[in-house]
Structures are given as structure tokens and as C-alpha cells.
Amino acid sequence: MQRRDVLRLLTSSAVLSAMPMEAMMALQQARADAGPFPGLRTLNAHQNATVTTISELIIPATDTPGATGAKVNEFLDLMLTDWFEQQETAHFLEGLATVDARSRKLFGKDFVDCTVAQQTQLMKQMDGEAMESAHNQGAEARKRAMQHDTSPAPQNFFYTLKRLTLVGYYTSEVGFENELGQSIIPASHSGCAPLQEARQ
Incomplete structure (x- = not known):
């Protein structure tokens, strides 16, 4: 899946569960490729504090870590730095x-x-x-399509931040394994097996 397609899904009005697994895996891979986050590259200290506060209010810590524990702020900085176009990053920072x-x-x-x-x-x-x-986004998209307008539609800042918070959390080890009960690395690999044996 292309990076632009993933970003389009991130800012669409589709719910998180409707995101294709391919998109979720692409974002998990982005986290893995970054390794330990090298520090903030786009957000300054005040912007980072704002993002951290908002994301923790969206997903607070309970018996499991919240957005801060999942380093959602650092994931968001990664997206702004390596995935967003310059204009999109500027729009997000204006929103902050x-x-x-x-x-x-x-x-x-x-x-x-x-x-x-x-x-x-x-x-x-x-x-x-x-x-x-988000409710009006579908009608706006149809209108733009009828006008053959292929330029990206402006996105609501808070909607984008909320989506990025959810995706950043649920592509983290904390969110993916502790909250969703999934395994980023499967416990075992069955390998290939004859079809008849697989059905038993």
C-alpha cells in the first residue's frame, strides 16, 4: 500500500476498525523501521506537551498504559516528519x-x-x-469528484489528531498486544502443510 493511500485512510471518515490490515501493518512497520524514536524532529517542546496532553485525555492510562505510555506523541512526530507533506505538517501545526x-x-x-x-x-x-x-466529508468528496477536483480536501485538525492518536496507540506494542490482545510477532509459525492435513 502506498504511503499516500495510508494517509488518505488516516484522515478519512472511516472508523479505525475499517482500516485495511495492510494499512495498519504499514504503520507498524514505520514504527519498527524508526527503531527507538530518535527524539522529536518536528514538534517543539510546547507543541509536544500539547499533543501529549490531548492524546492522554483521549486514551488515558487505566490498568494498562495510556497514550503517553505508548509514546503516541513520538509516533505523531514521526508521521509529521517522514510521512506528511510539508503543507500537511504546516496545517497540523497551525491547528495546534x-x-x-x-x-x-x-x-x-x-x-x-x-x-x-x-x-x-x-x-x-x-x-x-x-x-x-467528518459527517460533511462524504458530501464534499462527491462534490469535488463531480468537479474533477483532485486536490486534497482540507482536513479538520482535531479529527486528524484524534485519528493519529488512535492509530498511534493501536499500532504500538502496548495497544496492539495489551488492549487488542493481538501479537505483533506470532508465537509460532506452522509452515506449509498439505491441505488435507491442515483441515484435521
């Missing part, structure tokens, strides 16, 4: 700046400096807008 602008307007301080209740209030607003945007 908008979170702080909205937070300062509502509460007089940056998002990371707000209380959890204030952060949750703003996130609920952004999530409502994101869901409305």
Missing part, C-alpha cells in the same frame, strides 16, 4: 496553535496550563466540530 488561541480566549491561558476540566471542555467543543466535519 489554534488550540492555544481558543484556550486563551476561553480561560486566559495555554491549553497545557488549564485544569483537566477546562481541557476537557475545550476538547468536547473541538470533537463536536470534528464529528460534524
Whole structure:
């Protein structure tokens, strides 16, 4: 599967479970190829703190690690650096700046400096807008197709962040093995077997 196809699925209105296994495996491979994350290459310290706070509110730690434990922020930095086009990365970073602008307007301080209740209030607003945007995305895509407009449609920032958080979590060892109960590396390999033997 091509990188652009994976990114298109990431920002589409399809639910996570509808993503083809090929796309999920491509993202797991991206994590593996990166090895231990070499440090942030796109997000600055404040942007990273904002992403970490939001993603942990989306998937908090319970009896298993949350988004922070799965290093979702570092996965997201990897996507912004190695997978996104420059324009897409710029759009995402503008979205992060908008979170702080909205937070300062509502509460007089940056998002990371707000209380959890204030952060949750703003996130609920952004999530409502994101869901409305996702609902309208299908109609917009059909309209653009009729006009033979092949340029990428602008994406809602919070919808993209939410999707990346979910994908980053569930392609991590923590999310894939602990939460989904799947194995990234199968415990055994059966090899080839005659069809009759396989049916027994």
C-alpha cells in the first residue's frame, strides 16, 4: 500500500476498525523501521506537551498504559516528519496553535496550563466540530469528484489528531498486544502443510 493511500485512510471518515490490515501493518512497520524514536524532529517542546496532553485525555492510562505510555506523541512526530507533506505538517501545526488561541480566549491561558476540566471542555467543543466535519466529508468528496477536483480536501485538525492518536496507540506494542490482545510477532509459525492435513 502506498504511503499516500495510508494517509488518505488516516484522515478519512472511516472508523479505525475499517482500516485495511495492510494499512495498519504499514504503520507498524514505520514504527519498527524508526527503531527507538530518535527524539522529536518536528514538534517543539510546547507543541509536544500539547499533543501529549490531548492524546492522554483521549486514551488515558487505566490498568494498562495510556497514550503517553505508548509514546503516541513520538509516533505523531514521526508521521509529521517522514510521512506528511510539508503543507500537511504546516496545517497540523497551525491547528495546534489554534488550540492555544481558543484556550486563551476561553480561560486566559495555554491549553497545557488549564485544569483537566477546562481541557476537557475545550476538547468536547473541538470533537463536536470534528464529528460534524467528518459527517460533511462524504458530501464534499462527491462534490469535488463531480468537479474533477483532485486536490486534497482540507482536513479538520482535531479529527486528524484524534485519528493519529488512535492509530498511534493501536499500532504500538502496548495497544496492539495489551488492549487488542493481538501479537505483533506470532508465537509460532506452522509452515506449509498439505491441505488435507491442515483441515484435521
